[in-house]
Amino acid sequence: DTGVSQDPRHKITKRGQNVTFRCDPISEHNRLYWYRQTLGQGPEFLTYFQNEAQLEKSRLLSDRFSAERPKGSFSTLEIQRTEQGDSAMYLCASSLNSPNYGYTFGSGTRLTVV
């Protein structure tokens, strides 16, 4: 297992376009998390899944954001009608179903909205 994979690594899009990011977690990890990180800030929680169930979504998250995890494996994060304020690094992380371990983060997808 090569860790958490995210694709693409970079995405430049025009304002108003839709984008979709993919995350492949570590195969044994049944929990998957999406965070957003802007320059100089800590990761901001977006949403998380246990298996295929989306258990929590940030109240700060616009309705333009949606995430799925079909079959409890990979996950996708879609942003509709992108805005310049969506420009950030989108991080995916996965973990075992135990608090005894920290998250394993992917390398992130850097989104630039122009």
Add this chain to the structure above:
Amino acid sequence: ELKVEQNPLFLSMQEGKNYTIYCNYSTTSDRLYWYRQDPGKSLESLFVLLSNGAVKQEGRLMASLDTKARLSTLHITAAVHDLSATYFCAVGGNTGGFKTIFGAGTRPFVKA
């Protein structure tokens, strides 16, 4: 709502000296994590602290947790250039889902 504050936000290190990063959080939690992020890289898990009084050490880094004070510290002993990274603490929420809330990070740099 759980809030996590780190200080200092910036840390000017001199090689060989000791430093402490503080992480305060606003609501009860018994899960606290420290991560390291190198420039241009993703986050790497350093320590997991799950009980009051827990202490973990790895090399020049030592982390501790005081759940009564809602405070964790990350102590750096005899700083070296390899420690030039951003350190985040993250605190577990109480929703049962292992969601963690991150602090803003402490960005150190090492002066030779």
